Structure formats: C-alpha cells, structure tokens
Amino acid sequence: MKTGAARVPTLDGQECDMSTWDAGNCPVRDVMNQIAGKWSTLLLQALAERPYRFGELRRLVPDISQRMLTQTLRDLQRDGYIDRQVFPTKPPSVEYSMTDLGRSLFEPLSKVLTWATDNHAAVRAARVKFDETELA
Amino acid sequence: MKTGAARVPTLDGQECDMSTWDAGNCPVRDVMNQIAGKWSTLLLQALAERPYRFGELRRLVPDISQRMLTQTLRDLQRDGYIDRQVFPTKPPSVEYSMTDLGRSLFEPLSKVLTWATDNHAAVRAARVKFDETELA
DNA sequence: GATTTTAAGTCTCAAAAAGAGACTAGCACT
DNA sequence: AGTGCTAGTCTCTTTTTGAGACTTAAAATC
Numbered sequence: 309m310k311t312g313a314a315r316v317p318t319l320d321g322q323e324c325d326m327s328t329w330d331a332g333n334c335p336v337r338d339v340m341n342q343i344a345g346k347w348s349t350l351l352l353q354a355l356a357e358r359p360y361r362f363g364e365l366r367r368l369v370p371d372i373s374q375r376m377l378t379q380t381l382r383d384l385q386r387d388g389y390i391d392r393q394v395f396p397t398k399p400p401s402v403e404y405s406m407t408d409l410g411r412s413l414f415e416p417l418s419k420v421l422t423w424a425t426d427n428h429a430a431v432r433a434a435r436v437k438f439d440e441t442e443l444a
Numbered sequence: 445m446k447t448g449a450a451r452v453p454t455l456d457g458q459e460c461d462m463s464t465w466d467a468g469n470c471p472v473r474d475v476m477n478q479i480a481g482k483w484s485t486l487l488l489q490a491l492a493e494r495p496y497r498f499g500e501l502r503r504l505v506p507d508i509s510q511r512m513l514t515q516t517l518r519d520l521q522r523d524g525y526i527d528r529q530v531f532p533t534k535p536p537s538v539e540y541s542m543t544d545l546g547r548s549l550f551e552p553l554s555k556v557l558t559w560a561t562d563n564h565a566a567v568r569a570a571r572v573k574f575d576e577t578e579l580a
Numbered sequence: 581g582a583t584t585t586t587a588a589g590t591c592t593c594a595a596a597a598a599g600a601g602a603c604t605a606g607c608a609c610t
Numbered sequence: 611a612g613t614g615c616t617a618g619t620c621t622c623t624t625t626t627t628g629a630g631a632c633t634t635a636a637a638a639t640c
Contacts (some may be wrong), residue, residue, distance in 0.1 A: 330506050331484065337486065339560035339567055343479040346627085349467065350473065362588050370466050373628050378589060388570025398636050399587040409566055416555035423552050424475035430545055431475055434524025482598085498617055509599050514618060534607050535616035 342387050343413070347372055347380045352406070353421060355390055356414045359405035389413060478523050479549070483508055483516045488542075489557060491526055493548045495541035525549060 331337060343349060347369065354360055354368055366377055381404055384390045389410035395401045406414070467473060483505065490496055490504055498556060502513055519539055520526045525546035531537045542550070 329504060335561045335564035336489070337555050339564055340485050340557070341482060344482065344485065346477060346480065349476050353472070363586085368465060368589095371628095373630085374589065375591090375629085376627070378445065379627095386571055386574040387567050388574075394588095397587090399634085402482065402588060409570065412563070413556075413559055416552065416559050419552035420549075420556060421472050421476070423549055425471045427545065427548070428471035428475055430524050434545065435522055438522040438524075499615090507599095510618070510630095511600085511620090513600065515598095530617095533627085535605085538617065564605085 339387075342383055343389075343417070345380060345383070347376055347416065348384060348423065351377075351380055351384065352389065352410065352414055352417065355404055355406045356411065356418070359403050362402050362404070365404070384410070475523075478519055478526075481516060481519070481551070483512060483519060485553065485557065487516055487520065488525065488546065488550055488553065491540055491542045492554070495539050497514065498538050498540070501540070503518075520546070 329337070343352070350369055351365065354365060360368065362381075364375070365381075366372065366374065369377070370379075381390065381392070385392050385404075387405060391405050391407050393403045393405070394405065465473075479488070486505055487501065490501060496504070498513070498517075501517075502508065502510065505513070508516075517526065517528070521528050521540075522544060527541045527543050529539045529541070531539065
C-alpha cells in the first residue's frame, strides 16, 4: 500500500490526485457541489434553451418554491453560469439567460441529462430489484 | 404564448417536453436527484477507477461521515450503479465496485468532472466578481 | 375609485436532511 | 485482559429545504 500522494487513473485515462479530495482544494467538489443541487441542472436545462423570466421559470418547474428558485438562480449567477438582467418596466421584470461559461458547462452536462432520459428505465428496474431483494 | 404542451429544443438539437417537468414523470429529475447528491459523484469517481472497500472510501473522502457514506453507497447501489459484495473474512469486509450501468453513466459524467477541473479558475473568478459587485 | 392582479422577490416557521460522534459485534493480536 | 480492526447503526444537533404569508407599486378590472 502506498502511503504517499495517491495518483490514481480514472476511466478516461486522466489522473486524479486523491490527496486533494478534501473539501478545501478539490475543484471537482467546489464546482459540482453547486450544480449538483436539486434544482440547478433543471434550471440550466431551461436556460440553455432560451432566456426565461422569473415567473416563467416558476411556472415551468411547478414544484419549486419561490425561495429555492431565487436562491438557486442567485447561486448559478454567482458561479458565472447565468446572467440576471433587470428591466425597469412596471412592475419590473427580470430576465435570466445563460452565459458563455454556462453554455460551455452545459455541453458536457447535457450528455448526462440525455443519459438520464435514455437509461431511466434501467435505473427504475434496478430500484425495483433492490427493493425486492433487500426488504424480502 | 402557447398554452399547449411546450416542446422546446435543447442545445444539442434534442427536444424536451417541458410539461413533464413535474417531479413524478421527469426522468431527468428522477435520475439526477440521486447522482446530484453532495457525495455521489465523488464516490462514483473513486469507484470508476477501481473497487474500494468501505474503510478505504472513508479515508479517501476524509470529511464524509460514516452515516452519509453508508447511505450514499446504498442509494447508488439501489439505482444500480454500484455493486456491494461482502467477504466473510473476520472481521467481514465489504467491497464496492461499479456495475456496467454505473460505468455507462460515468462516461458522460466524467466529461463534466473534467470540465469542473478545467474551469475551476473561471468559476472562482466569477464568484469573486459577484461578491464584489453585489456586496458593494 | 376601490379592488384585484402582476412581478419578483423577502420573511417566518415547520419539516426534512445532513453532520458529529458515541456505540455495537466478533475476532485477532499482544 | 486490553486494544484494535471491520462495517456499520443510533442518537442528537445543526443546516437545508419547503410552504406559504407578506411587500411594493403600478395597471387592469369592476
């Protein structure tokens, strides 16, 4: 067993320094912890398509609370994935749109979303099987 | 404004039925809500590399609690991404390894993780800028 | 002209989830 | 006899999330 820094290869031939998996200096965790929120990918998927206003997003995702919509949008904005533009209409309206950074993230991310759609049945089947055998 | 089912195109030319974005029948949400957990991608990344035992994973991710490690592993197993194999040694040891389904998920997912590493600096810069201008 | 509606939130309180850390079992080693 | 190893579970506290009332100011409705 190695005791030094554990450089381990990942599937696609990259290397990953396992010693940096602690919260402070792990880029993967720092970035993923934000887009891995319950609503983030959903909102990114919507905004990847076209800009949306606050109320539109709320109607689009019926079961998000205004509180979480506000907060998730602000977090995505903070990380530079989306833009927030206020129009001084009355009542004022706010439009959210994707930035270039957001678009560049969404490219690989959309592949995962596609996978999710394509393999939904397999995942559900695995769940049924697990629940059958475990709770027998 | 359309009042019917909103079929909207996504970036990569697919279509997504926005009317199915409610929790019950949205495959994206059903699948993503699991792998979007705080620890899921991290554990998948580890297990994509090679099988690991419970204690190894705990040491690899220093700040995960045993409670969350157990639970996340069980959730990943339930969804069919990883396998749990008990060896009747003394004390008994348990090895977690990736399934074919898990590997097929990790293929697109690893692209996102790579993106995270590559664009970590840009995200951090966006945060700094946001915090400066918002909390001025 | 009083009432309701709209927009994009904020605020408060309740519920759910996550984290910290003590505790368990059986065996091996000292 | 005492200590440590394994892979957990159990309980308690803290953090997140959710549900829903409240806000502000103008515009549409009655």
